[in-house]
Amino acid sequence: MADPKGFMTTPRQDWPRRPVEERVRDWNEVYVPGALLPIINKQADRCMDCGVPFCHEACPLGNLIPEWNDLVSRDDWRAASDRLHATNNFPEFTGRLCPAPCEAGCVLAINQPAVTIKNVECAIADRAWAEGFAPPRPPERLSGSTVAVIGSGPTGLAAAQQLTRAGHTVAVYERDDRLGGLMRYGIPEFKMEKHHLERRLEQMEAEGTKFRTSTVVGRDIGALELRSRYDAVVIATGATAWRELPVTGRELAGIHQAMEYLPLANRVCEGDLEVSPLSAAGRHVVIVGGGDTGADCLGTAVRQRAASVTQLDIYTQPGEERDEDAEPWPTYPKIYRMSAAHEEAGDLRTAPAAHADARLFAASTLRFTGDAGGHVRSLHLVEVDAGRRPLPDTGRELPADMVLLALGFSGPDRQDGLIDQLGLRLERRGTIARDAGFATNVPGVFAAGDAARGQSLIVWAIAEGRAVAAAVDRHLTGSATLPAPIGPYDRPMRV
Template identity: 50%
Template sequence: MGKVTGFLEYERLEEGYEPVEKRLKTYKEFVIGLKEDEAKIQGARCMDCGTPFCNNGCPVNNIIPDFNDLVYRGDWRNAIEVLHSTNNFPEFTGRICPAPCEAACTLNVNDDPVGIKSIEHAIIDRAWMEGWVLPQPPARKTGKKVAVVGSGPAGLAAAQQLARAGHDVTVFEKNDRIGGLLRYGIPDFKMEKSHIDRRIKQMEAEGVTFRTGVLVGKMPEGSKVTNWAKETVSAEQLRKDFDAVLLAGGAEQSRDLPVPGRELAGVHFAMEFLPQQNKVVAGDKLKDQIRADGKHVIVIGGGDTGSDCVGTSNRHGAKSVTQFELMPMPPEQEDRPLTWPYWPYKLRTSSSHEEGCVREFAIATKEFIGEKGRVTGLKTVRVEWKDGKMVEVPGTEQVMKADLVLLAMGFVSPVGSVIEAFGVDKDNRGNAKASTDLIGGYRTNVDKVFAAGDMRRGQSLVVWAIREGRQAARAVDEFLMGHSDLPR
């Protein structure tokens, strides 16, 4: 372990932020990572528990006590080797993962947990700076060809693992750039896209081929899903040209709010709003970009996507930003003896909230109100929960001003047309049906076709996508070769 008495001597140290007035002027990342000596102290706080609950709390099962100890001892080179052994892209998770590992930290029973995420962030940034992250091309080629549909974290993780196993991997992405929801769902101020770009270069050097602007199957009519595809390829063609196909697209079908006035101009899905700003940051010129400048913005949905809309609206120069959450306001402090080591239910305040936002809890939207075809306000009502049912509170209806409404209520399923194009069975939530069994896992009902990530499990975290991509890669490798040396 690090230092035997480290958890008694040192306190948790949070990563810093640049001042609000400075960061609102740019779309650059504003988190100030730990310095070398600060990361060492955080590593010293790790107790190397007999049962390291953090490992199980982490979906990719990062070997957390080991890299904490290595950072404490100053062995950064081996720390990145340990980290990369379970996680292909720690620069993604070190920035945007909510860190369930920290909720599971034994110190979190009655103290502040070890800053695991900040240590991971420090390790990978140091590794890139030192030039330790290099291509790992296979020693031999298998002659097998694999198509990966979708270039989000699940698709990228699977593609990298399969290429390193010696297969010829082609990644198909419907949008104009690689990255999936990492590219067009996460604002640049949370994760700059240069992190994706340098991984793409590494993977190309390892033999992965990327094809952008290619839609597999057909997009449903009237779909609001972001799509800049220039060509299409049929499911039949992929099954003919490749020895295996992995479906790894994101859960992009946004949950709608079918109340009166939904058709008014100025009411948009978050995934119409956020990708446009990412394209502008990338240097693209857009006509009729959805902007929040000088507007009263209401974001419906209290999760991470809603928070991203808040941060982007503030950078646009919104006059006011209000975020709605249907559920009651959570407690500021969780009941640790009841919830540990599981993810706790408590109030979470993001950096975007701190930049300026009014948060409304236990509130529902009954109607969008407008003039001349454009939204001008929302008719709302307070709600409460009785006997497991949501009921309106009498006498609480009010009208709130809004010039722009962003729907960020989560995602219901992947784009169904891709699943249907292959004839893959769906589960009762509209996801591709495939189990995670060790033998035959991630296989669908269609021969040679596998599914992983959001495509299989529905909307989830980046770290879960990486896990499923890695496990699916092993399943595909086993299917092609009869055995696999890739990690589970």
């Protein structure tokens, strides 16, 4: 601990965001460029280096947080990068996209604002790239074994990088035209600029990982044929089967799934399109779903100059402080959080009928109504109690000529034929079944990430990728030296 009293003398200071009026006019990341490094040493000093660091337990990657906090506070960026990359393949992703359960588990957070762990992590990752601390690490020798990884999201990329570095010949198959999965086409540019992703992919290519884009396994190449080509196969396709909203009027035009809407906006940023065919410009938009994907839709619609944007959350509005009885420290609490998108919507007053940040809490959609041409024009809702039971005389109608459904995902998509062609056994909830070693019922085929775990956080996705890589390495060689931070049945801390 560089400053034993740092947590007593230094208040928490987060990476400042750019002014709302400025940032909603572009698609760049919301943070002030260059404003993190001047404050980060003092913020790292706030780490108490406590005897039992629960931030380790809160993060499935097992990040060595007190160690790299101390190194940053001492300005030893190379050593900090080494300790960070020892447990996390992609800290520049998690430092931007993870909701930071590690901060909820910070011992300081018992009675003070937590250490800005996520900001420190991002600063280390960015400094590592700037200073050349993250060079390609190709293997010294090849094992002679081959592995196919299906899916290039964080799980697939982590598994591929670990297996490549272990000496196996790895090919990643991606159905989209570009790599990255939801990080490419699901995460808006204002949350993570894609040059961070491109830089890591270039590193992986230099290490020897092969990439096959625009290839749907099960359609462009048979799943059984792929299995016959490789010594092992890792399925990391994610949970892309979106949940539906079976209410009257769902068939009306203008009602879209979030993952139909967001990828098109990202393709505009990639230069594929001049204007999104599902642009919110000039429309009254209602987003059904209160999670991160809904917030991504909110920020995107604001930048597309929607006439109004309202987000519906079926849960009651949480408090601003942790409920110690229901969600005691160090679990990740459900509290009122203000994302950059909600801040923007609040400042710009995008939803006159909603609360200050464009959200309507405890709101359940009853039905949609449309015009004579079959296009949605309004959404009818009712307020609900904590048990989601409708409250009498609380019905409302919102104008809506675009509705975005952000209700989460139920499991892997089966339309490509991959699951059925291999004959994979599924869990009752629709995810791919696997044993304690990440192996499916098909010999040599492993499953990891959201496809098997269900929808989760990016840190769990990367941890799954690292763990399944260790399992595959053991399968191919009889032993494994790769780290396995989690098992397939591990879950986040909860009461």
